[in-house]
Amino acid sequence: MTDISPIQIVEVGPRDGFQSVAPFIPTARKIDIIERLYTSGIRRIEVTSFVSAAALPQLADAADVLAAAAALPGLDPHVLVPTARHAQSALEAGARHLAFVLSVSEWHNRSNVRRSPEESVDEYARLLQILPADAKLRLNVATAFDCPTLGTMNDADVLALLDKLVAVTPQAEIALCDTTGRANPRQVSRLFDAAIERFPDVAGWAFHGHDTYGLGSANALAAYHAGVSVFDASCAGLGGCPFAPGATGNVATEDLVWMFEAMGVSTDIDVAKLVSVAQDIVELPGAQTGGRVRDALTAKTRCEVAA
Amino acid sequence: MTDISPIQIVEVGPRDGFQSVAPFIPTARKIDIIERLYTSGIRRIEVTSFVSAAALPQLADAADVLAAAAALPGLDPHVLVPTARHAQSALEAGARHLAFVLSVSEWHNRSNVRRSPEESVDEYARLLQILPADAKLRLNVATAFDCPTLGTMNDADVLALLDKLVAVTPQAEIALCDTTGRANPRQVSRLFDAAIERFPDVAGWAFHGHDTYGLGSANALAAYHAGVSVFDASCAGLGGCPFAPGATGNVATEDLVWMFEAMGVSTDIDVAKLVSVAQDIVELPGAQTGGRVRDALTAKTRCEVAA
Numbered sequence: 001m002t003d004i005s006p007i008q009i010v011e012v013g014p015r016d017g018f019q020s021v022a023p024f025i026p027t028a029r030k031i032d033i034i035e036r037l038y039t040s041g042i043r044r045i046e047v048t049s050f051v052s053a054a055a056l057p058q059l060a061d062a063a064d065v066l067a068a069a070a071a072l073p074g075l076d077p078h079v080l081v082p083t084a085r086h087a088q089s090a091l092e093a094g095a096r097h098l099a100f101v102l103s104v105s106e107w108h109n110r111s112n113v114r115r116s117p118e119e120s121v122d123e124y125a126r127l128l129q130i131l132p133a134d135a136k137l138r139l140n141v142a143t144a145f146d147c148p149t150l151g152t153m154n155d156a157d158v159l160a161l162l163d164k165l166v167a168v169t170p171q172a173e174i175a176l177c178d179t180t181g182r183a184n185p186r187q188v189s190r191l192f193d194a195a196i197e198r199f200p201d202v203a204g205w206a207f208h209g210h211d212t213y214g215l216g217s218a219n220a221l222a223a224y225h226a227g228v229s230v231f232d233a234s235c236a237g238l239g240g241c242p243f244a245p246g247a248t249g250n251v252a253t254e255d256l257v258w259m260f261e262a263m264g265v266s267t268d269i270d271v272a273k274l275v276s277v278a279q280d281i282v283e284l285p286g287a288q289t290g291g292r293v294r295d296a297l298t299a300k301t302r303c304e305v306a307a
Numbered sequence: 308m309t310d311i312s313p314i315q316i317v318e319v320g321p322r323d324g325f326q327s328v329a330p331f332i333p334t335a336r337k338i339d340i341i342e343r344l345y346t347s348g349i350r351r352i353e354v355t356s357f358v359s360a361a362a363l364p365q366l367a368d369a370a371d372v373l374a375a376a377a378a379l380p381g382l383d384p385h386v387l388v389p390t391a392r393h394a395q396s397a398l399e400a401g402a403r404h405l406a407f408v409l410s411v412s413e414w415h416n417r418s419n420v421r422r423s424p425e426e427s428v429d430e431y432a433r434l435l436q437i438l439p440a441d442a443k444l445r446l447n448v449a450t451a452f453d454c455p456t457l458g459t460m461n462d463a464d465v466l467a468l469l470d471k472l473v474a475v476t477p478q479a480e481i482a483l484c485d486t487t488g489r490a491n492p493r494q495v496s497r498l499f500d501a502a503i504e505r506f507p508d509v510a511g512w513a514f515h516g517h518d519t520y521g522l523g524s525a526n527a528l529a530a531y532h533a534g535v536s537v538f539d540a541s542c543a544g545l546g547g548c549p550f551a552p553g554a555t556g557n558v559a560t561e562d563l564v565w566m567f568e569a570m571g572v573s574t575d576i577d578v579a580k581l582v583s584v585a586q587d588i589v590e591l592p593g594a595q596t597g598g599r600v601r602d603a604l605t606a607k608t609r610c611e612v613a614a
Binding site for chain 2: 181182184185186187211212213214215216217218220221222241243244245246247248252255258259262263264290291292293295296298299300
């Protein structure tokens with residue numbers, strides 16, 4: 001199937017996953033997991049976030065984690081930043097790929113960053129002014145499909161917010177994020193179709209999906225068919241769902257890699273090595289994990305050992 | 308979204324699920340679960356199988372379960388039969404919708420029914436000769452995508468077997484079954500596209516999917532886009548995976564209902580009632596279950612209660 005374009009995975013476990021774990025994960029263990037994810041073939045990792053250490057003590061070691069990740073040849077480490085001020089800190093620590101996040105839902109944006117979405121657009125413009133020429137930019141549009149409080153988002157509202165953001169710069173990769181896992185494949189197709197048509201100059205499109213309602217793979221498939229080639233995922237599904245405690249959150253990286261590779265779509269990632277990392281991640285104290293492929297492949301190993 | 312055709316769910320938990328549970332489930336409890344599935348809106352249920360009670364003691368109460376299911380107004384109870392002789396027993400017990408099963412994989416068919424696939428085609432022809440005019444027929448083609456031992460099946464071999472089966476009669480609904488969960492969306496699309504084009508006279512097409520590798524919903528979506536409108540699923544994902552102990556098996560009915568309803572595709576099933584049944588099913592001693600929507604919705608209930 002050589003006619004099929006490859007996709008890229010952005011592993012978000014070390015940021016989106018770790019930040020949901022309450023007990024502090026020793027910095028050396030974080031770095032070890034990042035190095036093993038790298039060894040599995042992953043070349044884009046959201047490694048940490050520069051935020052207030054008081055608000056998010058788990059990521060207080062952001063500078064050390066970033067420095068270790070930046071030392072891995074060929075790795076593109078992303079750093080999440082919610083404001084221009086935190087972007088400045090990240091840049092000073094050596095970050096060269098910033099991921100800025102804001103939400104379509106006013107309720108969610110205020111909960112997350114204490115600003116209206118419009119104020120976050122202004123913040124994004126300020127961030128852009130301090131971005132060095134050699135730095136890359138990812139824009140994460142949270143609650144692009146559904147808000148935990150407000151429910152389904154209107155495509156028109158998402159597109160109107162994107163109008164403002166793309167006007168600031170089309171030179172960012174834009175991720176539409178299913179924050180709650182309640183997006184459905186039809187909605188994912190429809191929104192990406194509309195966005196890709198409306199903003200032809202955008203650098204690239206990504207999908208950030210959750211598996212809370214079992215649609216992690218199906219929604220990624222819909223995004224792929226709409227032309228998306230970059231997918232966020234978290235090894236072992238680490239992260240849970242803050243809006244549905246006990247349920248799963250981020251789609252598991254190994255599940256997406258399994259699906260795409262089975263379809264003949266290259267990811268350049270070794271799923272067996274990835275599952276080996278996932279088995280370690282589920283052992284982290286306080287980890288809420290998900291995914292299917294880990295169980296399927298480790299059960300297979302158990303059978304083979306027993307046979 | 309009134310332009311979207313509805314789909315039908317065939318609930319297979321009372322056969323495919325129950326048969327994987329070792330401790331005998333009391334007949335009254337089986338019937339209670341079937342009645343509650345019916346109350347959720349499900350109108351097609353594979354309620355049991357007529358097989359050797361020595362081989363499958365869990366289903367030794369097939370006649371009693373069938374009689375109770377047949378008393379529910381508007382319910383279409385399917386009964387699985389592997390041979391014409393067992394079909395005769397099922398018909399004598401009042402069955403009017405038989406599901407005949409055979410495998411594309413010779414290894415799997417011999418393991419399952421101790422025959423070659425060609426011998427099962429002959430058996431299917433014998434079954435057809437005794438089928439009353441008022442009875443319906445479902446044909447389940449197992450390992451249509453992948454065999455636990457032989458790996459990926461060739462589309463050409465599946466189509467060649469279908470040639471023989473459709474020659475016996477095109478008047479059956481044919482389910483292509485992903486027995487191991489290792490089918491991928493591209494393969495599902497490709498095989499259904501080819502089969503539907505090659506056999507235009509077949510009464511209908513169904514997809515029987517597993518979620519072992521997280522692709523239960525994605526594969527169902529691919530089948531739906533290929534024109535399939537009937538989907539097998541097991542409430543709570545009951546059934547596990549005999550080829551990967553500890554992993555999930557059948558795709559959970561509530562996950563498929565959630566996906567299709569969210570897409571605006573009517574199933575006529577109440578997902579909240581279905582989740583309530585699923586919560587009972589996971590309590591069955593020896594049950595191996597899966598699915599995501601059950602956890603997501605019950606977690607939501609817990610949050611609301613806590614708030």
